Amino acid sequence: MMWIDWNAHRFSGGALALDLANTVIFRQAPERAQDRFSNSVEVERFASAAASFRASEWGSVTFIAPQSQSGHLNLLELREAINRLFRVAVLEEGFKAQHFSDFLQLASTVIGSGKNGDGVILPPFARHRALSLSAGAVLSGLNLLDPSRLSRIKICPNCHWLYLDESRNRSRRWCDMAVCGNRAKAKRHYHRKGAEHGL
Numbered sequence: 001m002m003w004i005d006w007n008a009h010r011f012s013g014g015a016l017a018l019d020l021a022n023t024v025i026f027r028q029a030p031e032r033a034q035d036r037f038s039n040s041v042e043v044e045r046f047a048s049a050a051a052s053f054r055a056s057e058w059g060s061v062t063f064i065a066p067q068s069q070s071g072h073l074n075l076l077e078l079r080e081a082i083n084r085l086f087r088v089a090v091l092e093e094g095f096k097a098q099h100f101s102d103f104l105q106l107a108s109t110v111i112g113s114g115k116n117g118d119g120v121i122l123p124p125f126a127r128h129r130a131l132s133l134s135a136g137a138v139l140s141g142l143n144l145l146d147p148s149r150l151s152r153i154k155i156c157p158n159c160h161w162l163y164l165d166e167s168r169n170r171s172r173r174w175c176d177m178a179v180c181g182n183r184a185k186a187k188r189h190y191h192r193k194g195a196e197h198g199l
């Protein structure tokens with residue numbers, strides 16, 4: 001059994017909501033697409049890695065992975081709603097009403113299922129010590145609705161992941177320069193060589 005290495009690259013999204021959406025890889029090519037959460041043990045492992053890689057968004061926090069099959073399915077449904085909402089918003093410069101509504105309904109259910117009396121604070125001012133991974137994704141996603149943040153969401157031209165470009169002049173071209181930037185460079189090199197040899 002090979003475990004996923006939940007390393008910094010897999011948290012290139014820059015916000016928990018986007019990192020969650022990026023747990024399906026090769027979304028642009030359905031025949032190649034792979035769901036990193038097809039084994040629910042990986043959700044646990046993602047949740048604990050997210051606490052450290054998303055510390056800049058959340059501070060010190062523990063994300064609790066769903067403990068039941070229905071909780072797992074709800075998280076996947078939320079993940080797909082987040083992906084649709086933001087991916088289409090980037091491509092079409094605005095939310096689709098249906099996607100927005102789907103997200104808000106799931107968000108309402110997730111937040112409503114929290115313990116009575118729990119406070120709810122959006123990052124970056126979150127002071128939660130522990131919250132469900134779904135609640136974290138919802139709050140992170142709500143935070144991205146702000147136009148100043150929304151306009152910084154991009155789609156990586158190599159791997160099609162969603163990521164938040166927080167660079168000052170919005171110049172980030174890849175989800176991860178070290179991975180996708182280098183792959184694109186290698187590809188350009190290969191094509192140039194190919195052209196020289198009449199391929």
Ligand SMILES: [Zn+2]
Pocket residue numbers: 156157158159160161174175176180
């Ligand atoms: Zn990429």
